[in-house]
Amino acid sequence: MKKKDIILIMIISFIIIICLGINKYISYKKGEFIEIYVNNKLYKQVSIDSKEEFTIETKNGYNVVKIHDKGVEIAKASCPDKVCVHAGIIHKPNQSIVCIPNKVNIKIITNEKNKPKEDIIVK
Structure with a gap:
C-alpha cells in the first residue's frame, strides 16, 4: 500500500x-414517560419504570400493550399485517410504535424540561 x-x-x-x-x-x-394515543387523542401516559399489561380496544380492533424492562411493546394485535407486533420493544426517546389499522400510536418521551421549544407557532 x-x-x-x-x-x-x-x-x-x-x-x-x-x-x-x-x-x-x-x-x-x-426516556421517562410512555404516551399512548388512540385516534390522535392521548389515551394514557405511563412512567417507563412501571410494569403493566393492558388491552386497548377500539372500533377497529384491539392491541395488547406490555410495559416492562424500561420499555414498551405491543404483544398482540387484531390488525392483519402485525407490523406493530413485529416492531418489538422500544426504550429510547423519540422511538414509536404505530398500528395504522387500529389507529394506535405509542411513543417514548423525555421530561418536559428537556423538550426543545418551538420557534414558531402557526395557526
Missing part, C-alpha cells in the same frame, strides 16, 4: 469514530 492509501484509511476511520461518538451521545438520553 502506498502512503496516500494509509492516510485515506486513517481519515475514513477517524470520521467513522466521530460519527459513532455523536450517535452514542445523541442516543444517551433516557
